[in-house]
């Protein structure tokens with residue numbers, strides 16, 4: 280008779296969203312069987328000593344872009360390399376986005392992206408991008424929600440890339456999504472504000488990356504978030520702002536009942552990096568902001584204003600953003616999946632902040648918002664055995680050798696990290 284073996288994580292500190300406890304975690308067939316300070320060890324058990332270590336639910340990165348086309352280039356990680364790097368950094372689930380091609384239905388875009396995701400090494404879910412407004416696409420939304428694709432994403436900008444929806448169109452989309460129990464995610468930068476600002480600088484061969492930030496001013500986020508609050512209140516559709524990055528945007532979003540994600544890049548960096556020799560590599564949209572915005576975001580992590588931390592992982596190689604490109608031609612995006620949890624954790628431990636809050640921001644809230652809870656986002660009997668174990672003393676400075684992703688540039692070298700393991 281075949282016996283099923285168990286794994287026991289012994290004597291660790293288990294941290295969930297509601298607190299921490301000294302406990303043993305018994306696992307069988309990739310499921311958590313029991314979590315308890317005392318338990319009877321079955322015969323066929325591999326014991327892993329976790330004394331002095333912490334055990335957290337696996338990190339959920341609900342904002343990644345594996346192998347997507349951007350401005351004549353492709354983000355450097357595909358599902359294989361990106362999820363391999365993710366796993367090393369404690370990420371056990373990613374939620375990526377579909378790519379809606381011309382003439383394609385939403386359903387076809389989901390099927391194609393799922394196929395691409397087959398080479399992943401961790402759990403992958405998808406949000407469905409709605410980057411074109413067509414009645415036939417809207418008709419697909421209820422069925423997609425019934426099939427489990429319940430988060431959709433719209434863009435209030437990127438007109439040049441053919442991804443822009445007007446506020447009136449977004450409102451119509453939101454009404455349908457809300458009626459059928461889905462969630463609308465939005466890249467919130469006001470298109471008209473960006474167009475007006477860009478007009479001052481574009482077409483003049485301005486290669487300094489600071490023009491990227493000047494052409495996408497913070498008012499663009501404020502205005503878009505204001506409109507999205509109105510849409511949320513008029514339609515009842517839950518709205519989740521991705522990569523929120525300004526103090527004003529945060530205040531308005533939370534006062535208006537929106538869900539908010541921010542990303543490590545907006546926490547750790549500000550627009551002064553555009554003056555660095557590698558400043559072009561920090562060209563991301565929305566751009567990096569001011570120290571006062573960073574401060575508001577850090578406060579928002581602790582005071583409950585920010586709901587989740589996602590990475591917007593979209594790495595590029597140095598050669599993808601060659602020096603001397605006019606700012607408007609630089610591909611937008613930077614990597615982060617491989618360093619997000621280790622750097623957040625190092626900061627958290629240094630400040631002595633409660634680890635249960637980090638679990639909320641990087642795992643349990645995403646699990647709840649995107650319908651994965653309690654399979655993911657919690658260490659309890661019956662949940663998937665997605666765990667991240669770390670020694671709080673394993674603090675190191677990030678070097679290129681620590682990174683497993685493709686040969687993409689990484690903006691976080693030199694920062695302190697606590698690596699899982």
Ligand code: URP
Pocket residue numbers: 344466562563564565591593611612613
């Ligand atoms: O610059 C960025 N963020 N690139 C990825 C696409 C997006 O807007 O999230």
Ligand code: ZN
Pocket residue numbers: 466521522564565
């Ligand atoms: Zn975006």
Ligand code: ZN
Pocket residue numbers: 342344521591
């Ligand atoms: Zn993104």
